[in-house]
Amino acid sequence: MARITIDRLRHSYMAEPKRPEDWALKEMSLEWQDGGAYALLGPSGCGKTTLLNLISGLLRPSEGRILFDDQDVSRASPEDRNIAQVFQFPVIYDTMTVYENLAFPLKNRHVPASEIDRRVREIAGMLDLGDSLMNRAAGLTADGKQKISLGRGLVRSDVNVIMFDEPLTVIDPHLKWVLRSKLKELHHRVKRTMIYVTHDQTEALTFADLVVVMNNGEVVQVGTPIELFDRPAHTFVGHFIGSPGMNVLPASLENDGVSFMGSRIEVIDPQRAGAAAGGQLEIGIRPEFISFGTTGLPVEIGKVSDAGRFRIVEARHQGQLIRVLVPEGYAVPADGAHLAFDAQHTHLYRDGWLVA
Amino acid sequence: MNKQINQKAWLLVLPVVVLVAFNAVIPLMTVVNYSVQETFGDNVFFWEGVGWFEQVLQSPRFHDALLRQMLFTGLVLVIEVPLGLIIALAMPRKGFWVSVCLVLMALPLLIPWNVVGAMWNIFALPEIGLLGKGLNNLGFDYNYTRQPVTAWFTTVLMDVWHWTSLVVLLCYAGLVSIPDDYYRAAKIDGASAWAVFRYIQLPKLKRVLTIAILLRFMDSFMIYTEVKVLTGGGPGNATTFLSIDLDKMALGQFDLGPAAAMSLIYFLIILLFSWLFYTLMMRNEAQ
Amino acid sequence: MRKRSLIPIVYILFLMLPIYWLVTMSFKTTNEILGGFSLFPQAFTLDNYIKIFTDSTWYSGYINSITYVVMNTVLSVSVALPAAYAFSRYRFLGDKHLFFWLLTNRMAPAAVFALPFLQLYSAVGLFDTHIAVALAHTLFNVPLAVWILEGFMSGVPKELDETAYVDGYSFPRFFVKIFIPTIAAGIGVACFFCFMFSWVEMLLAKTLTSVDAKPIVATMTRTASTSGYELGLLAAAGTLTIVPGAFVIYFVRNYIAKGFALGRV
Numbered sequence: 001m002a003r004i005t006i007d008r009l010r011h012s013y014m015a016e017p018k019r020p021e022d023w024a025l026k027e028m029s030l031e032w033q034d035g036g037a038y039a040l041l042g043p044s045g046c047g048k049t050t051l052l053n054l055i056s057g058l059l060r061p062s063e064g065r066i067l068f069d070d071q072d073v074s075r076a077s078p079e080d081r082n083i084a085q086v087f088q089f090p091v092i093y094d095t096m097t098v099y100e101n102l103a104f105p106l107k108n109r110h111v112p113a114s115e116i117d118r119r120v121r122e123i124a125g126m127l128d129l130g131d132s133l134m135n136r137a138a139g140l141t142a143d144g145k146q147k148i149s150l151g152r153g154l155v156r157s158d159v160n161v162i163m164f165d166e167p168l169t170v171i172d173p174h175l176k177w178v179l180r181s182k183l184k185e186l187h188h189r190v191k192r193t194m195i196y197v198t199h200d201q202t203e204a205l206t207f208a209d210l211v212v213v214m215n216n217g218e219v220v221q222v223g224t225p226i227e228l229f230d231r232p233a234h235t236f237v238g239h240f241i242g243s244p245g246m247n248v249l250p251a252s253l254e255n256d257g258v259s260f261m262g263s264r265i266e267v268i269d270p271q272r273a274g275a276a277a278g279g280q281l282e283i284g285i286r287p288e289f290i291s292f293g294t295t296g297l298p299v300e301i302g303k304v305s306d307a308g309r310f311r312i313v314e315a316r317h318q319g320q321l322i323r324v325l326v327p328e329g330y331a332v333p334a335d336g337a338h339l340a341f342d343a344q345h346t347h348l349y350r351d352g353w354l355v356a
Numbered sequence: 357m358n359k360q361i362n363q364k365a366w367l368l369v370l371p372v373v374v375l376v377a378f379n380a381v382i383p384l385m386t387v388v389n390y391s392v393q394e395t396f397g398d399n400v401f402f403w404e405g406v407g408w409f410e411q412v413l414q415s416p417r418f419h420d421a422l423l424r425q426m427l428f429t430g431l432v433l434v435i436e437v438p439l440g441l442i443i444a445l446a447m448p449r450k451g452f453w454v455s456v457c458l459v460l461m462a463l464p465l466l467i468p469w470n471v472v473g474a475m476w477n478i479f480a481l482p483e484i485g486l487l488g489k490g491l492n493n494l495g496f497d498y499n500y501t502r503q504p505v506t507a508w509f510t511t512v513l514m515d516v517w518h519w520t521s522l523v524v525l526l527c528y529a530g531l532v533s534i535p536d537d538y539y540r541a542a543k544i545d546g547a548s549a550w551a552v553f554r555y556i557q558l559p560k561l562k563r564v565l566t567i568a569i570l571l572r573f574m575d576s577f578m579i580y581t582e583v584k585v586l587t588g589g590g591p592g593n594a595t596t597f598l599s600i601d602l603d604k605m606a607l608g609q610f611d612l613g614p615a616a617a618m619s620l621i622y623f624l625i626i627l628l629f630s631w632l633f634y635t636l637m638m639r640n641e642a643q
Numbered sequence: 644m645r646k647r648s649l650i651p652i653v654y655i656l657f658l659m660l661p662i663y664w665l666v667t668m669s670f671k672t673t674n675e676i677l678g679g680f681s682l683f684p685q686a687f688t689l690d691n692y693i694k695i696f697t698d699s700t701w702y703s704g705y706i707n708s709i710t711y712v713v714m715n716t717v718l719s720v721s722v723a724l725p726a727a728y729a730f731s732r733y734r735f736l737g738d739k740h741l742f743f744w745l746l747t748n749r750m751a752p753a754a755v756f757a758l759p760f761l762q763l764y765s766a767v768g769l770f771d772t773h774i775a776v777a778l779a780h781t782l783f784n785v786p787l788a789v790w791i792l793e794g795f796m797s798g799v800p801k802e803l804d805e806t807a808y809v810d811g812y813s814f815p816r817f818f819v820k821i822f823i824p825t826i827a828a829g830i831g832v833a834c835f836f837c838f839m840f841s842w843v844e845m846l847l848a849k850t851l852t853s854v855d856a857k858p859i860v861a862t863m864t865r866t867a868s869t870s871g872y873e874l875g876l877l878a879a880a881g882t883l884t885i886v887p888g889a890f891v892i893y894f895v896r897n898y899i900a901k902g903f904a905l906g907r908v
Contacts, residue, residue, distance in 0.1 A: 383759030466888025
């Protein structure tokens with residue numbers, strides 16, 4: 001078990017990267033505490049799997065260091081790093097039984113047989129695999145196989161970190177949440193450092209204490225699920241997290257204040273606005289924090305769709321779409337509606353990044 | 357995949373059935389016909405019953421040819437399958453060299469079989485061939501046209517040259533279809549190179565290895581042209597395998613009855629072995 | 644370079660040696676060949692090749708071979724296509740037995756069939772025609788093509804067919820317009836194998852022809868037995884038989900690995 005430090009890490013798959021696009025992973029520094037549950041969240045191709053493979057040692061970084069506690073492991077092999085990984089598609093040893101699968105990593109490390117037996121039975125119990133220990137692993141369903149992959153990581157008492165690479169991809173939808181809560185429960189029991197890579201915000205936000213959001217090979221925000229929701233550091237985070245995502249509206253500076261299509265947005269402090277001079281400005285506001293009123297931004301009401309406990313209203317101001325979330329059963333005003341933005345949650349972005 | 361029951365599918369299979377039946381059933385009936393009759397020419401035939409079969413099965417000539425055939429096929433399988441597997445394991449998986457390797461390795465498979473025989477004939481000639489001259493210069497007494505042992509050596513070497521690539525290509529295809537994650541997981545689990553082979557590669561290669569062994573068994577059991585051109589079955593009868601013996605009997609001596617009986621026995625042996633092997637492998641897989 | 648890449652390199656060298664010897668010999672004069680041992684042609688000559696390209700008994704052999712091989716490939720693959728579709732999509736009376744029976748023909752030694760084939764094709768008046776050889780080779784090529792194509796077709800989801808039928812395609816139109824393009828790679832692989840096995844086979848090709856359709860391989864064996872010592876000419880002819888094969892492999896090099904993997908027992 002270890003604290004993981006990522007120090008000015010950069011990686012490129014090319015021999016001689018020149019342009020910024022050549023870097024699959026742009027320079028980043030992160031620090032993860034021992035025993036924490038972390039998630040790497042981002043769309044496909046954002047570099048999260050590259051980062052994962054760098055941590056596990058399947059790739060060697062082009063630049064920078066990775067430290068487990070205070071030890072530099074950047075060049076160490078996966079075995080020496082003492083990590084475990086659960087892959088997107090279940091990896092099991094077909095010819096072995098469930099028991100032999102779980103015992104395999106210990107056997108390779110020459111652990112005494114009695115100790116192997118004790119560990120395997122303990123972990124199998126945790127994973128509810130106790131009854132099928134003597135069955136051929138090839139006969140299990142996808143979720144059973146993923147449990148074995150995870151089990152092979154858990155049996156080793158010295159594992160520094162357990163990593164998950166989109167582990168629920170091939171699991172049936174109705175079993176996904178079962179496995180997810182199992183994972184959460186296991187994390188509480190074993191207190192190992194776990195890193196969970198996914199493009200699914202629900203998986204990331206329910207599993208992790210701290211989520212790292214990535215896009216285009218760089219870290220855009222590191223925060224708790226609440227922080228990601230309340231204060232997205234980048235319009236990308238606003239878009240990517242939440243459903244529907246944050247409204248991002250074009251803005252400009254006029255008369256020491258922020259305006260949207262010519263209407264002044266009063267909730268943004270002119271002082272904050274002043275700091276944003278230069279660059280392209282945008283206002284970010286989540287649909288949850290907009291309400292209807294008699295004064296404010298005049299809008300026309302478009303489609304209203306029901307989404308269970310709330311309704312999504314598509315309002316338009318001079319053709320610009322603004323989504324508003326209202327509670328179930330709320331009477332949406334027909335015409336002459338006005339929108340009010342919550343001051344706490346209206347943010348100003350310059351070139352995509354949150355202005356202080 | 358759940359298949360639908362549809363008897364009209366027979367219509368789609370019909371052209372194949374007609375074509376293959378024309379080529380397989382009629383000649384096979386001819387063979388059966390000959391095998392139970394005696395002729396002295398002029399298209400006059402006498403009923404012979406199972407006499408030819410008894411004669412063939414009891415003749416030392418057939419026993420010897422069968423024994424030689426089994427020894428040859430056994431040797432070829434024991435050499436080519438492990439060798440092909442080793443070469444496939446050592447091949448690069450990505451990049452320019454893969455294409456180069458595949459193209460060069462597949463080359464012997466596309467050379468007409470009598471050219472293979474002729475090529476080895478001139479390659480192994482003791483006086484003017486690269487192999488023959490080379491071995492003699494190294495101090496070996498090598499002359500495949502006179503010594504049974506060197507004739508066998510040359511024949512087996514030729515077959516290894518000709519067909520190992522088939523095993524390589526099959527195994528290689530099986531190997532590249534193993535997802536990278538298996539190797540990664542094994543690395544993380546601390547598996548040794550041997551364990552990776554034993555628990556990942558070998559199980560995943562089982563299917564292609566089955567195909568490889570079956571194909572090599574069938575084709576080596578049927579070997580004719582290459583050996584015919586290389587040694588003509590000699591010296592003496594040293595490399596007279598079943599097909600060559602059959603050819604000598606049918607076209608050389610025109611003993612149609614015994615030749616036909618032997619053909620059928622020969623064909624049945626291949627079928628039996630293939631079926632046995634196939635069933636055993638499949639039963640193994642089902643467990 | 645790592646140590647283990649030595650294995651393929653040594654193997655390829657071993658493969659190339661006899662081929663090198665054949666090619667070298669084709670550039671030597673008969674006198675030089677019989678006169679003694681030489682690693683390179685001392686008196687480099689193209690006479691052997693000139694003879695082959697100018698003498699019609701030689702070059703017509705190549706034309707004959709290529710003619711029946713192409714006929715066989717087209718015939719085998721086109722009858723195998725609908726059959727493979729039937730095996731991959733439907734269950735019907737006797738399907739498994741039929742499949743196994745087809746495969747047993749791949750196990751039939753050519754030596755067993757040589758004589759009956761001669762009688763059969765003489766009886767139907769096809770002796771010494773390209774069609775005879777093309778038809779005879781379907782004995783082992785059709786089962787092989789069905790086997791390979793079935794493997795590829797089973798990899799195509801059945802939903803493709805269903806969607807097309809819902810869209811109002813008739814079976815023949817669906818098969819030609821949609822299905823065949825989908826499994827183009829599989830057809831390429833099947834063609835490759837049919838070409839290969841028809842090209843390399845000699846016993847049947849030789850038995851079923853005498854003059855008009857005589858394949859190059861038969862021309863070679865007859866030369867070898869009659870004039871015996873024209874080794875240079877023989878080597879040149881042999882070298883030229885490698886060329887079409889090499890050409891075909893080069894074209895399908897990226898499919899070879901895939902084609903072998905998708906075959907089904």
